[in-house]
Amino acid sequence: xxxxxxxxxxxxxxxxxxxxxxxxxxxxxxxxxxxxxxxxxxxxxxxxxxxxxxxxxxxxxxxxxxxxxxxxxxxxxxxxxxxxxxxxxxxxxxxxxxxxxxxxxxxxxxxxxxxxxxxxxxxxxxxxxxxxxxxxxxxxxxxxxxxxxxxxxxxxxxxxxxxxxxxxxxxxxxxxxxxxxxxxxxxxxxxxxxxxxxxxxxxxxxxxxxxxxxxxxxxxxxxxxxxxxxxxxxxxxxxxxxxxxxxxxxxxxxxxxxxxxxxxxxxxxxxxxxxxxxxxxxxxxxxxxxxxxxxxxxxxxxxxxxxxxxxxxxxxxxxxxxxxxxxxxxxxx
Amino acid sequence: xxxxxxxxxxxxxxxxxxxxxxxxxxxxxxxxxxxxxxxxxxxxxxxxxxxxxxxxxxxxxxxxxxxxxxxxxxxxxxxxxxxxxxxxxxxxxxxxxxxxxxxxxxxxxxxxxxxxxxxxxxxxxxxxxxxxxxxxxxxxxxxxxxxxxxxxxxxxxxxxxxxxxxxxxxxxxxxxxxxxxxxxxxxxxxxxxxxxxxxxxxxxxxxxxxxxxxxxxxxxxxxxxxxxxxxxxxxxxxxxxxxxxxxxxxxxxxxxxxxxxxxxxxxxxxxxxxxxxxxxxxxxxxxxxxxxxxxxxxxxxxxxxxxxxxxxxxxxxxxxxxxxxxxxxxxx
Amino acid sequence: xxxxxxxxxxxxxxxxxxxxxxxxxxxxxxxxxxxxxxxxxxxxxxxxxxxxxxxxxxxxxxxxxxxxxxxxxxxxxxxxxxxxxxxxxxxxxxxxxxxxxxxxxxxxxxxxxxxxxxxxxxxxxxxxxxxxxxxxxxxxxxxxxxxxxxxxxxxxxxxxxxxxxxxxxxxxxxxxxxxxxxxxxxxxxxxxxxxxxxxxxxxxxxxxxxxxxxxxxxxxxxxxxxxxxxxxxxxxxxxxxxxxxxxxxxxxxxxxxxxxxxxxxxxxxxxxxxxxxxxxxxxxxxxxxxxxxxxxxxxxxxxxxxxxxxxxxxxxxxxxxxxxxxxxxxxx
Numbered sequence: 001x002x003x004x005x006x007x008x009x010x011x012x013x014x015x016x017x018x019x020x021x022x023x024x025x026x027x028x029x030x031x032x033x034x035x036x037x038x039x040x041x042x043x044x045x046x047x048x049x050x051x052x053x054x055x056x057x058x059x060x061x062x063x064x065x066x067x068x069x070x071x072x073x074x075x076x077x078x079x080x081x082x083x084x085x086x087x088x089x090x091x092x093x094x095x096x097x098x099x100x101x102x103x104x105x106x107x108x109x110x111x112x113x114x115x116x117x118x119x120x121x122x123x124x125x126x127x128x129x130x131x132x133x134x135x136x137x138x139x140x141x142x143x144x145x146x147x148x149x150x151x152x153x154x155x156x157x158x159x160x161x162x163x164x165x166x167x168x169x170x171x172x173x174x175x176x177x178x179x180x181x182x183x184x185x186x187x188x189x190x191x192x193x194x195x196x197x198x199x200x201x202x203x204x205x206x207x208x209x210x211x212x213x214x215x216x217x218x219x220x221x222x223x224x225x226x227x228x229x230x231x232x233x234x235x236x237x238x239x240x241x242x243x244x245x246x247x248x249x250x251x252x253x254x255x256x257x258x259x260x261x262x263x264x265x266x267x268x269x270x271x272x273x274x275x276x277x278x279x280x281x282x283x284x285x286x287x288x289x290x291x292x293x294x295x296x297x298x299x300x301x302x303x304x305x306x307x308x309x310x311x312x313x314x315x316x317x318x319x320x321x322x323x324x325x326x327x328x329x330x331x332x333x
Numbered sequence: 334x335x336x337x338x339x340x341x342x343x344x345x346x347x348x349x350x351x352x353x354x355x356x357x358x359x360x361x362x363x364x365x366x367x368x369x370x371x372x373x374x375x376x377x378x379x380x381x382x383x384x385x386x387x388x389x390x391x392x393x394x395x396x397x398x399x400x401x402x403x404x405x406x407x408x409x410x411x412x413x414x415x416x417x418x419x420x421x422x423x424x425x426x427x428x429x430x431x432x433x434x435x436x437x438x439x440x441x442x443x444x445x446x447x448x449x450x451x452x453x454x455x456x457x458x459x460x461x462x463x464x465x466x467x468x469x470x471x472x473x474x475x476x477x478x479x480x481x482x483x484x485x486x487x488x489x490x491x492x493x494x495x496x497x498x499x500x501x502x503x504x505x506x507x508x509x510x511x512x513x514x515x516x517x518x519x520x521x522x523x524x525x526x527x528x529x530x531x532x533x534x535x536x537x538x539x540x541x542x543x544x545x546x547x548x549x550x551x552x553x554x555x556x557x558x559x560x561x562x563x564x565x566x567x568x569x570x571x572x573x574x575x576x577x578x579x580x581x582x583x584x585x586x587x588x589x590x591x592x593x594x595x596x597x598x599x600x601x602x603x604x605x606x607x608x609x610x611x612x613x614x615x616x617x618x619x620x621x622x623x624x625x626x627x628x629x630x631x632x633x634x635x636x637x638x639x640x641x642x643x644x645x646x647x648x649x650x651x652x653x654x655x656x657x658x659x660x661x662x663x664x665x
Numbered sequence: 666x667x668x669x670x671x672x673x674x675x676x677x678x679x680x681x682x683x684x685x686x687x688x689x690x691x692x693x694x695x696x697x698x699x700x701x702x703x704x705x706x707x708x709x710x711x712x713x714x715x716x717x718x719x720x721x722x723x724x725x726x727x728x729x730x731x732x733x734x735x736x737x738x739x740x741x742x743x744x745x746x747x748x749x750x751x752x753x754x755x756x757x758x759x760x761x762x763x764x765x766x767x768x769x770x771x772x773x774x775x776x777x778x779x780x781x782x783x784x785x786x787x788x789x790x791x792x793x794x795x796x797x798x799x800x801x802x803x804x805x806x807x808x809x810x811x812x813x814x815x816x817x818x819x820x821x822x823x824x825x826x827x828x829x830x831x832x833x834x835x836x837x838x839x840x841x842x843x844x845x846x847x848x849x850x851x852x853x854x855x856x857x858x859x860x861x862x863x864x865x866x867x868x869x870x871x872x873x874x875x876x877x878x879x880x881x882x883x884x885x886x887x888x889x890x891x892x893x894x895x896x897x898x899x900x901x902x903x904x905x906x907x908x909x910x911x912x913x914x915x916x917x918x919x920x921x922x923x924x925x926x927x928x929x930x931x932x933x934x935x936x937x938x939x940x941x942x943x944x945x946x947x948x949x950x951x952x953x954x955x956x957x958x959x960x961x962x963x964x965x966x967x968x969x970x971x972x973x974x975x976x977x978x979x980x981x982x983x984x985x986x987x988x989x990x991x992x993x994x995x996x997x
Contacts, residue, residue: 140724230763237717238778238829239751242743249766327768328813382848383819489936519704520875524919524932531929546848549921553930576923590853591923592878594905605857606850609818 008320012313019309020302024065027298034096034296054080055096068093068302093299095292102303105288111185113284116276117269119200120207121262128212129258132219137246139224147216154213163206163279170202177202180280203280207273211265219258226254256326260319267315271308336409338540339371339394339508344403346386346393350614361614363389365564367403369557371508376534376541378555378572380548380587384610386564387544391510394542395429396420407507425455428501432513434493438485444496445471445481451503470499473536474529491522498529502539510542515550527553548591552576560584563613563621568649580654582628604658620645620652628656666869667693667716667837672729674711674720674893683940685711687893687948688729690971691871695836698863698870700880700901702916703890706937709873712890713839716871717756718746733837752782755830759842761822765814771825772798772810779832797828801858820851824858834866841873856883877920881905889913892938892948899977909979911953911989947982958988 035052036043052058056067056078070076071091077084078094087094092102135147170177177198187196226232227250235249272286281287285304292300323330344367347360364386371377379387392398394405396415405413407426415423428451431437438447448467452459459466468478474495485493494514501509511530515523527550533539543554551558552572559569560583568581579585586604606625611617619641623629628651629640636653645652669691676683686708693699701709714720716731721743731738733754738746750756758764765774775797776790785793791810798806801824814822823843830838840859844852860883863870872883880887881901888898889910897910908914918931935952938944950956950964959982971980983989 230758230760231766233714233719234756234758234764234826234829235766236719237750237756239747239749239781240777241747241781252768253766329767329815382850491936519937520877520916521704521919521933522936524921524930525934527921527930528932547921548849549923552923553921586850588923590850592853592856592876592882593923594878594881594917594920595924603853605853609820 005317005321008317012310012317015313016306016309020069020306021065023302023305024068024298025061027296027301028061030296034298050080054083068299092303095300096297097292097295097300102299105300106285106303106307109283109285109288112182112282113270113272113277113286115184115186115196115200116203116207116273116282116284117266119197119204120211120273121266121269123204124208124211124215125262127208128215129219131212132216133223133246133251135216135220136223136227144220148220151213151216154209155217157209157213159206159210159275160279162209163203163276166202166206167279180282182281182283200282203276203282206279207269207276215258215261218261219254222254222257223250226250229253252326256323259322259326263315263319263322264312267312268308270311270315272304337370338373338408339542340404340406340409341370341394342368342404344368344390344393344405345401346389346398347401359614362564362616363613364393364400365616367559367561367564367566369559369566369569371540371542371557373507373540374534374538375556376543376554378551378558379542379544379561380546380551380558381561382546382587382610384563384613385561386613387546387561388512390561391429391512391542391544395427395510396423397429421455425457425504426507428504428506428509430494430497430501430509430511430514433517434490434497435485437497438493440485443482443484444476444488447485447496448481448499448503451500455504457504466503467499470502473502473533474499475525489522490518491525494518494526495529498526498533502533502537505537506539508540508542510544512544513546514543516545516547523550530554548576548588560587563611563616565621566650567622568651570648580649581651582626582654582656582658583622585658586627617641619643620650622651627658628653630659631657666695666734667691667871668730668732669712669716670730670732672712672715672731673727674708674715675726677724677726678941681941682726684943685893685940686715687943689890689893690895691888691898693837693869693871695869696863696867697886698860698872698884700884700887701871701873701890702875702877702880702887704875704937706892706940707890708893709875709890710841711893713756713841713871713873717750717754717839718743721746748782751778751830751835752833753835754837754839755833755835756839756841757823757826757830757843760846761819761826761843762814764826765822765829767814770811770813771817772812774814775810775825775829775832778829782833793832794828797832798825801825801828801831801862802854803828819847820854823847823851823855827855827858827862831862831866831868835868837869837871838863839871839873842875843872844879845874845876852879859883877905877916889916892943893940894948894980895971895978896949896981897977897979903977909977909984909989910949910981911955911983912949915952915954947980953983955983955989959983959986 035048035055035057056064067076071087071093075089076087076091078087079085087101090103092106094101095105131147135144138144171179180199180203184191184196184199187193191199231253232245232249235245272284272289274286274290276282277284277287278290285307288300289304292304344364346364347362349357350359350361351357367390369377379390381387389398393400396412400413403413404411407423412423445467448470449463452463452466467481471478471481476492476495476499485496488496515526518526530541531554534541541554543551545551555572557569558572558575560567560575560581562583567583568575568579575584576588579588586606589604604627606627608625611621611624617624623640629637632640632653639652643652669689672686672689674686676685689708689712691712701712703709715727716738718738718741720727727739733749738749765771772791772794775794776787779785779793780790795806795810798809803809803821803824817825844855847855856879859870872880874880884901886898886900887904888895889904889912890896891912897904897908897913904913908917915933919933921930933952938948944950944965946965946967947953947956947969953964956964963982967982969980969982969985971978972985
């Protein structure tokens, strides 16, 4: 198990390097000129050139890339020659746009994305898995058909549509909920758990509508398959109660694909929910990433891409490890 | 004695076990030193329990798997090294019938197309055309030729196995390797297929390698029988020798384990094997059967040492074929 | 002790109602072993599952009567039925690997079966599981109790399955093809175990199988099923020496034997009936070689009744009218 973990973590580092290299290269050949963008309205060719040197963009590609990597290992120097500043470890550089330290920017944006993710994941897991299980138990009956129908509908609703409709109805027309504010970043702040919940509730619902629908489908199909397994018949033949049969025997056996999907979605969500953050004006990673990418802000884009990749790979490893806990047959190998 | 149609000697198929970093850390000896011959127009039965290597042997003979070592001669010609065109030509002469006809037929192809497929693939134009050949084959296996346009799901299990047989016969092969061809079928239908295979042999002089776990079916099909255990042949001989006068303790145990419908047969010896099949990656030294052998337990110390040290060879691969066996008293 | 009368089970499918059972009858006395024999689709497994009440709360349509020790099982609610399952009626299945939960240890699955019906601590239940494993002949049960099913061999798994079914000492054990997936030497061990345990506990056994040999070895009485009906029932000796029903006769003639010289089998022509569209007359009529002997197309038009003569019962017009030849045709 330990050896397995080490091998996976090694592979994870290599993968992150590859991702960073690809992103870096793509930026080199992209159309955006960060130097021109950062020097503002009244720009002369000389000022652009100055900015280019200050941002380090005058150096060869590999030197730039290695300089970026060095910031991941220890502190590094940033800025124009003669006016260098120390950037403490972990250094992801400074924003070309605002000159802010990228590490700080990420530390700022992350809590919003985490808030969004945690609530949405809990909501869609409970609703999606719950309804999927219920539908599987009522297979072919009215309740099942209604749930499957609703899921097909939900899965085809894009986030911008659900999000805007929710905002329009609950914030605009009914006024039951406040508009999302940047002031609330976690349930531990002044606003408390209740304030946090009301702040993010609509965004959670918008995400949950889409994701629950997928979870309903995968849960239902998996559970129906599991319920037809021989060991489920054995469980009934033992005289076990319905609850024990369904949960201890059925859900336990059919949970693996759901855990897999949940892990992957969780990883992807933590990298930033671009659309949702835009619509609900949540200044999380997705929001920041879009702004950075459209303005050619290489350090910020790099940092968020790598963080997103890191989360996805991390949760992949977590999913693999969780298999060993779920299924004893995996433990042997 | 003329050249046998098929002559297999010292055939081995070992599957490497890969450890960390792709190192080979051992081997599963699925087939280990198997030798036999098949005469033209006869049937060789390969029997044994799951994991004995009988199906792997069939796949190696068919060249679906490459042998690790050993020789396979068809009409005196070494075929284990055939590649490309030679291998393709060889496939015309050796065909296979599988256990599960449903999964070896393409559900979207009509059965006429399925039967014609080998002809078309090999680019053979039979006199009278492919269609006539297909009709002839269907007629021969007891299917109605007018059903050629139907699809596999419209047929019962027994009929599907007939389709599989027709397809195997399409190239007029010399040998058909039948891998458990009747084990998925009901008894009443199984008898139809067994009879069909025998009729075809009588009419065409084809040879069969008949792989099965059901001893009674093998008794009805085979002229020669080889009993396999853990990748090795324990005993081989004529049908009469094996069934009427088995020598090897494993053969005797196997035969005695078959539930008999003879109500008074309960008075004969009942030999029960204890324990489980050893791992084929780490088989016992010497005689591979000794860990479960009903004779081994009763042998004196010196004889046991011989079983553990020397690999028995010969038609009856046993050092002490006439040793008494530990039998359980019969009860009803 | 158990009486099944005129039991019918139908499953709705997209293509219509599948008539899995069509008036099944079965009587079982305390301590008796009855073999339920038939081919695929004959309804033998459906019968055993219906007795276990496994079709409750499904879309299956059930009519008829199942009485167990005076209780009408069909009328019981799912909750009341639970007090019978495992406690009074135990069941074992064909493939022990898929019939056991892959994620729980063998011991915990046996202990679970015990704890549903007995108020004991986890620790005590585990001890019961260990004792039970020892009883079914698992070596080193103290260690094995914590193994997972995939760590057991096929035969050991079926032993563990038997331990699970018998842990509450049920009065009736339903064994649904428990040896079909096993090798013949392992099958012999399991059959021995079942008869030993039965002799110890004096519980009744319904043994579902397609293998007449197994029946001959294990059972006192046989119920032959075809197309969801009991076509014949009698003592084992009667069935094998004087079978009445043409289907039973056909089954015997088509079965390959290990002894005897008959090297040609006599199959039953055609294939088992389609349960979607059963004939209104005798279900076996279209495969029956004697149907022509019965006048007025009675076999085609009228469903025969089960005619009971002493201990022997058969469902056949020809038999009822004494039109069948007396001797059994064996071989050709």
